[in-house]
Each structure stands twice: as structure tokens, then as C-alpha cells.
Amino acid sequence: MPEDLNNRNESWDPEKLIAGHYLGVWRYLRAIGCPIHLADDLAQETFVAVLRKPFEQTSEYSTAAYLRRVAFHLLLEYKRKFGSVGLTDQAELLDQYWTRWAGADASGDRMLDALKECFQRLSARAQQSLRMRFEDQASRERIAAELQITENGVKNLQQRAKAQLRQCLEEKLGTQDR
Amino acid sequence: MSRFPSENSNTPEDPSSEHGILDGLIEASLCDWLGGCEPSLSKSCLTDEIAKRSKQSLFTNPQLDQAVHSARLDLQQIARRAPNRSKPRNNLWISVAAIAATLAICSLVGWWNYAANKQQIAGDFKGASSHQESRVESYVDSSKQSGELQARVEGSPEPKSRSGMPASETVLAPEERLQDGSNKLAVNDSQNASAATKLANERTASTPSDPISSRPGIPRVELGGSIDREIVSVIDSQFQQIWKQLGLLDTGSKKGSLTVDRISRLILHRVPTSAEFEAIRRETASTPKSTQEQALEKTLKEWISSDEFNRVWAERLAQFYLGKRSSTHQSYSAFRDWIEVQVREDLPIQEIQRQVLLGLWRPEHPAYFLGEQWIEESDSSHSTSALWVGLSKAQSGRLRGLSRLFLNATGNVAIGCTQCHGSQAEAFPHWLADRMPPVAPVPGASAVVFDSIAAMMAQISPIGKAELFTKEQDDRISKVPGRLPDGKRVAAELSIDQVVGAWVDQGSWAQSGLINALWRDFFGQALRSEFGLDSGIAVQDRKDLMEYLGKQAHQQQAGVRQIVYWMLMSEPSRAGQETLSLSQYMAMDPKKLQDYSKRLGGFHSIAIPSSGSRESTHLSIDSFASKLFPEQPDWLDRSLLAQPAGQLGAPTESAKTSTSAASSDAASSFDLPILRAELQYRFANTQLQDLARMLAASDLSYEQIVEHSYLIAKHRFPSVQELKAWNESSWSKSDRNSSVLRLLVGIDSLEAP
Numbered sequence: 001m002p003e004d005l006n007n008r009n010e011s012w013d014p015e016k017l018i019a020g021h022y023l024g025v026w027r028y029l030r031a032i033g034c035p036i037h038l039a040d041d042l043a044q045e046t047f048v049a050v051l052r053k054p055f056e057q058t059s060e061y062s063t064a065a066y067l068r069r070v071a072f073h074l075l076l077e078y079k080r081k082f083g084s085v086g087l088t089d090q091a092e093l094l095d096q097y098w099t100r101w102a103g104a105d106a107s108g109d110r111m112l113d114a115l116k117e118c119f120q121r122l123s124a125r126a127q128q129s130l131r132m133r134f135e136d137q138a139s140r141e142r143i144a145a146e147l148q149i150t151e152n153g154v155k156n157l158q159q160r161a162k163a164q165l166r167q168c169l170e171e172k173l174g175t176q177d178r
Numbered sequence: 179m180s181r182f183p184s185e186n187s188n189t190p191e192d193p194s195s196e197h198g199i200l201d202g203l204i205e206a207s208l209c210d211w212l213g214g215c216e217p218s219l220s221k222s223c224l225t226d227e228i229a230k231r232s233k234q235s236l237f238t239n240p241q242l243d244q245a246v247h248s249a250r251l252d253l254q255q256i257a258r259r260a261p262n263r264s265k266p267r268n269n270l271w272i273s274v275a276a277i278a279a280t281l282a283i284c285s286l287v288g289w290w291n292y293a294a295n296k297q298q299i300a301g302d303f304k305g306a307s308s309h310q311e312s313r314v315e316s317y318v319d320s321s322k323q324s325g326e327l328q329a330r331v332e333g334s335p336e337p338k339s340r341s342g343m344p345a346s347e348t349v350l351a352p353e354e355r356l357q358d359g360s361n362k363l364a365v366n367d368s369q370n371a372s373a374a375t376k377l378a379n380e381r382t383a384s385t386p387s388d389p390i391s392s393r394p395g396i397p398r399v400e401l402g403g404s405i406d407r408e409i410v411s412v413i414d415s416q417f418q419q420i421w422k423q424l425g426l427l428d429t430g431s432k433k434g435s436l437t438v439d440r441i442s443r444l445i446l447h448r449v450p451t452s453a454e455f456e457a458i459r460r461e462t463a464s465t466p467k468s469t470q471e472q473a474l475e476k477t478l479k480e481w482i483s484s485d486e487f488n489r490v491w492a493e494r495l496a497q498f499y500l501g502k503r504s505s506t507h508q509s510y511s512a513f514r515d516w517i518e519v520q521v522r523e524d525l526p527i528q529e530i531q532r533q534v535l536l537g538l539w540r541p542e543h544p545a546y547f548l549g550e551q552w553i554e555e556s557d558s559s560h561s562t563s564a565l566w567v568g569l570s571k572a573q574s575g576r577l578r579g580l581s582r583l584f585l586n587a588t589g590n591v592a593i594g595c596t597q598c599h600g601s602q603a604e605a606f607p608h609w610l611a612d613r614m615p616p617v618a619p620v621p622g623a624s625a626v627v628f629d630s631i632a633a634m635m636a637q638i639s640p641i642g643k644a645e646l647f648t649k650e651q652d653d654r655i656s657k658v659p660g661r662l663p664d665g666k667r668v669a670a671e672l673s674i675d676q677v678v679g680a681w682v683d684q685g686s687w688a689q690s691g692l693i694n695a696l697w698r699d700f701f702g703q704a705l706r707s708e709f710g711l712d713s714g715i716a717v718q719d720r721k722d723l724m725e726y727l728g729k730q731a732h733q734q735q736a737g738v739r740q741i742v743y744w745m746l747m748s749e750p751s752r753a754g755q756e757t758l759s760l761s762q763y764m765a766m767d768p769k770k771l772q773d774y775s776k777r778l779g780g781f782h783s784i785a786i787p788s789s790g791s792r793e794s795t796h797l798s799i800d801s802f803a804s805k806l807f808p809e810q811p812d813w814l815d816r817s818l819l820a821q822p823a824g825q826l827g828a829p830t831e832s833a834k835t836s837t838s839a840a841s842s843d844a845a846s847s848f849d850l851p852i853l854r855a856e857l858q859y860r861f862a863n864t865q866l867q868d869l870a871r872m873l874a875a876s877d878l879s880y881e882q883i884v885e886h887s888y889l890i891a892k893h894r895f896p897s898v899q900e901l902k903a904w905n906e907s908s909w910s911k912s913d914r915n916s917s918v919l920r921l922l923v924g925i926d927s928l929e930a931p
Binding site: 027044 | 197200201202203204205206207208209210211212213224225227228231232235236237239241242243244245246248249250252253
């Protein structure tokens with residue numbers, strides 16, 4: 001069980017709030033499909049919004065849930081304003097999924113730890129493909145040349161790798177909570 | 179469902195699905211771990227960047243506040259449900275409820291020490307909102323907090339406030355009120371909010387000597403509390419946003435106010451009597467303005483608590499359940515009287531809903547007769563829809579009628595289309611097809627279609643068949659399962675009460691249908707039309723508002739009186755009144771007409787019949803049909819209001835040569851449904867035009883088109899009399915495309931006699 005961030009007697013500390021929860025909010029936004037720049041914007045906006053209306057923090061869980069919900073509503077507002085993204089209105093469902101996979105804590109670190117283990121189970125070529133994509137920002141063409149396969153082959157390889165990661169994570173995390 | 183744009187080629191699955199979430203998480207975590215897409219800000223500069231952003235936000239302050247407010251409402255709602263949920267993963271929400279309870283207690287003992295002034299970062303944000311706080315403080319009476327506050331929030335993190343007022347009051351003060359120092363809006367708002375607060379205080383502090391509250395039969399519900407004010411402020415905020423989008427905030431158009439005359443028209447549907455005017459005049463003569471306001475509040479309180487109010491709104495609700503049809507059934511008045519009692523006793527609308535639905539199966543219940551009113555005769559042209567195996571025509575007709583009544587009452591009218599069209603999306607325009615997986619909040623849940631509603635009705639109704647079977651194309655017989663709103667099958671052991679309870683309780687949308695009907699009866703147009711029979715203005719915002727009100731009605735156990743109060747105290751009730759006369763309409767150039775239509779569609783203007791009586795808007799169906807489609811060769815090129823001489827009883831020449839104002843006014847009130855139809859016709863939104871084109875291009879007979887138009891506009895089949903009236907009009911004698919559109923808007927505009 002994660003320890004409480006604050007108890008009721010502690011004073012309102014915006015810096016602590018941001019430091020403790022920013023990454024979790026950002027990851028949540030990314031997880032529900034926001035591109036990086038939008039996740040950046042909305043994560044910051046989330047804190048702008050909640051810091052204008054200070055609230056009592058009693059636990060890390062509840063604060064994280066509240067922040068995620070504010071982020072979600074800002075995303076809805078963004079959609080309404082700019083109209084370029086689609087989103088289900090089932091915030092509660094999204095939150096359940098997030099909680100199930102990433103854990104209800106602020107950061108989503110549980111997921112990251114499990115992912116690192118699962119990543120080691122992938123084939124060497126799949127690992128290399130993903131490393132090149134994320135670490136080196138390599139294009140699919142470059143990865144294809146490096147691995148001596150076609151671009152479609154790279155796409156398939158990465159899709160299979162992600163499917164394996166998903167399966168592995170379901171085994172590692174899903175069974176804990178279901 | 180559309181997807182988010184993705185920077186890479188491996189687009190995740192639908193982000194709303196569980197796999198989509200997991201894929202998104204994998205993607206984000208890989209990026210985060212391997213590099214390349216971590217957050218752009220380092221931890222060291224986060225706070226500074228966020229402080230900077232507060233001055234250059236993507237959103238306005240009200241939008242930010244609305245997000246916070248919505249988040250709190252969400253959690254509040256979840257927390258309320260928490261005790262009924264038992265799975266371990268829901269512990270999160272239970273803990274949220276516990277937090278909120280703690281917060282409520284904290285608020286009671288005065289734990290509102292806000293130490294933000296000691297925090298540099300908080301100071302940055304405080305600057306942005308201090309304006310609002312000071313403004314709102316003037317609305318607040320600090321004496322009324324604790325009890326209301328404790329009742330108000332049980333599930334969300336409660337903001338701290340130096341005033342002790344729930345921050346949502348501050349949250350929802352529209353930006354425009356703060357920035358436009360000279361505008362009338364701010365002045366009016368202040369006055370009205372003040373009126374609301376005073377009304378609340380007066381109710382709270384009512385003493386035995388108060389002649390109104392001491393009168394027998396006065397409901398005990400107290401209006402104007404913090405919850406009511408919060409809900410009204412959300413309505414206002416939403417409309418401020420809509421008006422801003424429409425560019426209506428700076429138009430300088432006349433704003434009305436809540437006068438005696440207007441209150442009476444809106445809640446009693448009549449003008450005040452001379453005796454009432456005289457009583458108010460006597461009370462306010464030579465008194466300060468504050469006393470005049472009190473007199474107005476007193477009058478409002480008297481009217482909203484009166485038997486007349488109960489009668490008026492019982493009639494409206496009865497009409498809603500009747501499908502807005504004329505009824506001479508002897509049981510109608512008993513049903514209306516029964517609703518009147520429920521309104522008088524302030525029964526929550528979901529309870530009225532529940533009891534009406536349960537009454538459909540109980541012969542002794544006043545609502546039982548509705549089943550006979552909605553029965554679908556099998557010899558009409560829609561009999562192409564399948565008869566269920568083993569049921570007689572009469573049984574099938576009753577079951578179909580009951581199902582359609584059920585869908586209408588619960589606000590699920592689109593499901594009715596699947597009676598004939600199945601769930602084939604291609605049978606509908608794309609915007610309607612989007613709504614066709616009718617109610618399936620849980621991914622993978624089976625869609626609820628018309629047959630599943632009928633099966634549910636069969637299962638719980640005393641028609642002698644507990645199961646429903648259909649014959650497939652290959653003559654195979656299959657059982658149709660009844661389904662609940664979430665798509666789950668209705669278990670055989672469930673009682674009527676449990677099934678109806680599930681429909682009424684599962685989600686707030688069942689209340690949304692009723693809310694929409696009340697809204698339409700109050701403002702003259704619905705917040706949302708399932709099939710696009712509305713202005714097409716701010717559709718999403720209006721839908722959001724309707725759902726919000728549905729949720730609030732559900733959570734607050736609001737009765738009709740409380741919901742009418744919310745509407746009355748909201749901004750649109752104070753919108754300028756612009757009832758057009760025939761001559762004014764005819765003289766109006768297209769640009770002005772379009773502006774008028776925009777104001778009307780955005781609730782920035784309201785059209786109350788000049789006589790104040792809704793009765794004046796009632797026309798017989800024969801007369802209305804012949805007005806809409808007059809017997810003359812060139813009617814297609816003319817306004818609906820430009821009737822042939824002698825047919826209207828009002829001038830047909832242009833306004834420049836129009837007759838006196840008195841006769842114009844008479845025409846305007848008499849022809850309000852025609853005017854509504856005219857505006858809908860002239861400014862039909864894309865959805866409605868699509869629908870009309872689709873119907874016109876189909877191979878449906880004229881009679882079937884009339885039936886479809888009734889299903890779309892009234893959510894029921896036409897009566898024999900209605901069908902006859904339209905068949906005898908000239909509607910089928912000219913261009914089909916235009917005629918269908920005219921027919922649709924005409925049927926939608928006509929109230930039941």
C-alpha cells in the first residue's frame with residue numbers, strides 16, 4: 001500500500017502535489033491516447049485548474065483519482081473547443097482500466113516495472129526494433145534496413161511484440177486484480 | 179469511435195477499450211523508459227512552468243473551473259453508488275467517499291484556513307480567481323452553510339474557501355460577468371442571485387406567522403439552497419458559453435428580467451390576473467426597492483407552491499406520457515389528477531417515472547389506461563413489422579404500443595427505429611446511426627433493440643406470454659431475450675418492480691427524457707431532439723446540460739417543482755422576449771430573421787405567447803394541416819405564414835401595409851405553432867435536411883411518410899384522425915422533398931389540443 005501523501009493536518013503544498021502527481025497524470029493522458037504535446041499541455045492545465053481551487057488531500061489514491069478526472073474533463077473541453085480528438089464519455093470506465101493496469105497510485109510505476117520484465121522476454125530482434133524506434137527515433141525504413149526485413153515486416157514485428165507485451169502484462173498485472 | 183492522432187505508425191486500439199488503454203499504456207511506458215517521449219518538462223522546472231501557464235492557459239478560467247467542478251461531481255456520484263458496489267477494485271471510490279465525508283465534517287468545524295498566501299505558487303493562481311471570489315462573496319449569506327453543505331457533498335474533494343462557500347459557486351461565475359464592468363448582465367445577475375439567496379433565506383427562516391408557509395398543503399421542499407444555486411450556476415455557465423460561441427454576449431440585445439408577468443407566464447402558463455397585479459402594487463407602493471424584490475419573491479413562492487402550479491405541470495407531464503396526443507379517454511383526467519397529487523407532494527421525478535411505468539401492468543392504477551392509448555393497430559401500414567410467434571394481432575399491437583410508450587417515457591426513442599429497421603446502421607443517416615447501438619455503456623454488451631424491449635415487456639406483463647419468439651428468414655424460430663439498459667439479459671426471476679427499477683435507476687438518462695420534456699414545456703423548445711428537430715445550435719453543449727440535469731435530478735431526488743425552479747432561476751428565463759407578429763415577421767429581412775432564429779435556438783431569446791396562455795397555441799389538427807399546406811399552386815414558394823386571403827384571418831400583404839398592431843398580435847399568438855414551423859423550415863439544420871431528403875427519396879407511400887414523421891417528431895404513430903387530416907390536406911400535391919420537411923416541422927410544432 002502506498003503511504004499517504006498528506007494527512008489532513010498538513011498544509012496545502014502545490015509543489016509537492018505537482019512533483020508527486022505530474023507524471024501519473026501525464027501517463028494517464030498518454031494512455032488514453034493523447035499525443036505527447038497534448039499530454040504535456042493538458043497535464044499542466046490540470047494542475048493550473050486544481051491549484052486555482054485548492055482541495056484537501058487525504059490520500060495518494062484519492063488525489064490521483066481526482067486529478068485524472070480533472071484531466072479527463074479538460075480533454076473533453078479540449079475536444080469541444082478544438083474538435084480534433086475523439087473520446088469516450090465513459091470516464092469511470094477509463095479510470096477502472098487505468099487503475100487495473102497502472103495501479104491507483106500517482107505514477108503508474110507498477111506498470112513500468114512489469115513492462116521492463118516483460119520486455120526481456122521478447123526476442124532480440126523485437127527488442128532491437130523497439131529500442132531503435134523509441135531510443136533512436138529511427139524511421140521504419142531505417143529499422144527495416146538494419147534488421148534486413150521489409151517495412152511491413154517491421155510493422156508486423158512491432159505489432160507482435162506489443163501483443164506479447166500485452167499478454168505478458170495481463171498475466172503479471174491482470175490476474176492480481178481480477 | 180474516432181481515434182486520437184498518434185505520432186507513430188502503431189496506432190493503438192480504440193482508446194476507450196480496455197485493450198486500447200493497455201496499448202496506450204504500453205506505448206507511453208516504452209516511450210518513457212526507452213526515451214523519446216517523456217514529458218517535456220523536467221521535475222525541476224515543473225512548478226514554474228505551470229505557474230507561467232496559468233497566465234497563458236489554453237482554457238478560460240470558467241472552463242478550468244468547470245473541469246474541476248465536473249470532476250468533483252463525477253466523484254460525488256461514484257461515491258454515492260459506492261455502498262452498492264462490492265468488488266475490491268471499487269475500494270478507491272469508497273475511499274473517495276470517506277474523504278468527502280471527512281471534508282464535510284471539516285467544513286462544519288471551520289477548517290477553512292487557507293494558507294495559500296504563504297505559498298508563492300498558490301499566489302499566482304489566487305490572482306486569477308480573486309476577482310471571482312470577491313464577486314461571489316456578495317451573493318453569499320454565511321448564515322446558511324453548514325447543514326446544506328453537509329448534505330451537498332459526500333463524495334468529492336471539497337475545495338477550501340475563505341468564505342466557507344462551496345467553491346463551485348465561485349467556479350461557475352461566468353467570465354463575462356467579471357470582465358464586462360458595465361454590462362447589464364452583471365447587474366442583472368447580481369440582482370437575481372441576490373433574489374435567489376433571499377428566497378432561500380426566507381424559506382429557511384420562515385416562521386409560523388408566515389401566511390404562506392403556514393397554509394395547509396404547502397410543500398415542505400425548500401428551494402434556493404446551495405445545491406439549487408449550484409445547479410442554476412451550472413446552467414448559466416453553460417449558456418454563457420453557448421452565447422459566447424454564438425457571439426451573442428456583445429450584441430447589446432435587450433435583456434429581460436424576472437418580472438411578475440414573466441414568472442406567471444413561465445410557471446403558470448398565464449398572465450397574472452388584475453387582482454394579483456393590484457395586490458403586488460399595493461404591497462410595493464412607496465416602498466424601497468428591496469421591499470419590492472421581497473414582494474416579488476413572495477409572489478414567486480406563492481405561485482410555485484400553489485395548487486395551480488401543480489395542476490399546470492401535472493397536465494404537462496400527463497401529456498408527455500400520453501405522447502402529446504389528444505385524449506378523450508375517461509381515465510385521462512384521473513391520471514392527470516394522480517400526477518397532480520405526486521407533484522403536490524414533491525415526489526422525485528424518478529419516482530413518478532417508476533410509478534407510472536409500474537402502473538402500466540396494474541389495472542387499478544391510473545396509468546394503466548396509457549397502454550390502451552399507445553396500442554398499435556395491426557391493420558395500419560406499419561404492420562410490415564414482424565408479428566411475434568404465437569401472439570395474436572391484438573397482443574402484438576399492445577406489446578408494441580407498451581414498448582414504444584416505455585421507450586418514450588425513458589427517453590430512448592431511437593431504439594424505436596429498430597422495430598422495423600433492425601439494428602442495421604445503414605438504414606439510418608450517419609448521425610442517427612451513431613446513436614443506434616442504443617444503450618450499451620459496457621463494451622461488448624449486447625445492443626438493446628426494440629424486440630428486446632418487447633421481450634422484456636412480455637416477460638413482465640400479464641399478456642399470457644412470458645417469452646417472445648421471432649421467426650427468422652429461414653423459418654427458424656428464436657427466442658428474443660429481454661434486456662436491461664446495460665445490455666444484460668433480464669433474468670427470469672426478476673419482478674416487474676426490479677426490472678422497472680433497473681431502468682429507472684441505471685443511469686440518469688431515464689430522467690433526461692423527462693427533463694427534456696419539462697424544459698420544452700417551460701421554454702417552448704427542447705434541450706435536445708433525438709432526431710435533429712431543433713435549431714442545431716450548440717447541440718453538444720445542450721446535450722451535456724440535459725445529461726447534467728438528468729444526473730442532478732436523480733441525485734438530488736428532485737421533484738417537478740425543484741426542476742422548474744432551476745429553470746426559472748436560470749439565465750435563459752431572463753432572456754429577451756421577442757414574440758414575432760405576422761407583420762413583423764413578414765417585414766424582417768433574411769439577416770435579421772437568421773439572427774432572430776439564432777437567438778431563439780440558443781435560448782438567448784424566448785417566445786412566450788403574447789396572451790400568455792398556452793391554450794392559444796392549440797389548433798385543431800385539420801386546421802393546422804390546411805394552414806401548413808394551403809390549397810394554392812404556389813405555396814411552396816411562400817412563407818408558411820403567408821396564407822391565402824381569408825384562410826388566416828390576418829393580413830397577407832407585406833408588413834408595410836399591415837393592419838393594426840392589435841390584429842397582428844392576435845395573429846401572432848394564434849399562429850405560434852405555424853411560426854415555429856416556419857422558423858424550423860427556413861433554418862432547418864443539416865441533420866433535419868438529411869432526414870427529410872432521405873424520407874423523400876425513399877419508396878415509402880405518403881401515408882407511411884406521415885407515420886415516419888410522427889415517429890420522428892412525436893415518437894409514436896399517428897392517430898386515425900391525424901392521419902386523415904394530413905391525407906386530406908394538400909401536402910402530397912407538390913415537391914416531395916420540400917413537403918416532407920414542412921410536414922416534419924409542422925408535426926413537431928403542433929401541441930396537442
